[in-house]
Amino acid sequence: MKLNTDKMIxxxxxxxxxxxxxxxxxxxxxxVEMQEAIPIILASFADDPDVRVVVMKGTGDKAFVSGADISxxxxxxxxxxxxxxxxxxxxxxxxxxxxxxxPLIAMIRGFAMGGGLxxxxxxxxxxxxxxxxxxxxxxRLGLGxxxxxxxxxxxxxxxxxxxxxxxxxxxxxxxDALRMGLVSRVVPSQExxxxxxxxxxxxxxxxxxxxxxxxxxxxxxxxxxxxxxxxDQLVAACFASEDYIEGRRAxxxxxxxxxxxR
Numbered sequence: 001m002k003l004n005t006d007k008m009i010x011x012x013x014x015x016x017x018x019x020x021x022x023x024x025x026x027x028x029x030x031x032v033e034m035q036e037a038i039p040i041i042l043a044s045f046a047d048d049p050d051v052r053v054v055v056m057k058g059t060g061d062k063a064f065v066s067g068a069d070i071s072x073x074x075x076x077x078x079x080x081x082x083x084x085x086x087x088x089x090x091x092x093x094x095x096x097x098x099x100x101x102x103p104l105i106a107m108i109r110g111f112a113m114g115g116g117l118x119x120x121x122x123x124x125x126x127x128x129x130x131x132x133x134x135x136x137x138x139x140r141l142g143l144g145x146x147x148x149x150x151x152x153x154x155x156x157x158x159x160x161x162x163x164x165x166x167x168x169x170x171x172x173x174x175x176d177a178l179r180m181g182l183v184s185r186v187v188p189s190q191e192x193x194x195x196x197x198x199x200x201x202x203x204x205x206x207x208x209x210x211x212x213x214x215x216x217x218x219x220x221x222x223x224x225x226x227x228x229x230x231x232d233q234l235v236a237a238c239f240a241s242e243d244y245i246e247g248r249r250a251x252x253x254x255x256x257x258x259x260x261x262r
Contacts (some may be wrong), residue, residue: 015204027066065116208261
């Protein structure tokens with residue numbers, strides 16, 4: 001995998017792909033070059049059968065992603081043409097999250113603001129440290145926040161909390177985020193990485209075809225017009241797989257199964 005920036009890092013370890021936002025000087029703010037690297041990393045992980053789950057995190061302990069890199073706005077978002085190009089790059093990154101097809105975990109320490117919060121919402125699971133802070137300061141910057149940015153937030157926390165987050169432009173701590181449903185778990189900061197690694201490893205050891213069917217079923221259940229036939233097809237593939245045979249045998253033999261995704 002060739003990236004045109006050192007502000008994004010991709011690593012692979014024990015069935016887990018790590019996508020790391022590496023811009024600590026700006027609290028891991030998302031630059032355009034970082035946005036352009038995201039589809040390359042996620043496509044590589046999607047195509048790699050050895051990667052069964054993906055974790056995204058920020059470098060250091062100050063931020064997951066603090067938002068878009070505002071220092072670029074004058075050059076990148078100051079004219080209709082520049083805004084259109086910026087949005088096109090963002091849309092391509094957003095599509096790559098949807099096309100990953102594997103569980104995605106957001107490991108959140110420090111700031112997850114604006115575009116950082118939206119990035120965290122791409123994940124299937126969000127685990128936050130006690131020092132995490134969340135918010136969308138668009139109203140304080142005069143930015144427009146489009147439908148595709150608002151809908152995932154409304155879908156996750158509901159319209160009441162979405163209004164509080166967006167209309168105030170305020171900052172919310174990890175326990176507020178847990179109460180709202182922004183995150184599924186809050187842990188002490190020093191325990192964050194061990195907890196996430198354990199969670200990722202647990203998922204990576206499960207049957208890949210079953211994980212894919214479950215993830216797809218949940219994604220489809222959230223749509224107005226779910227593709228039930230697709231889900232049925234993936235479920236049937238589970239029952240026809242070698243992994244199903246292995247799972248049954250391992251259960252009867254009281255041993256840990258070894259799944260291969262086929």
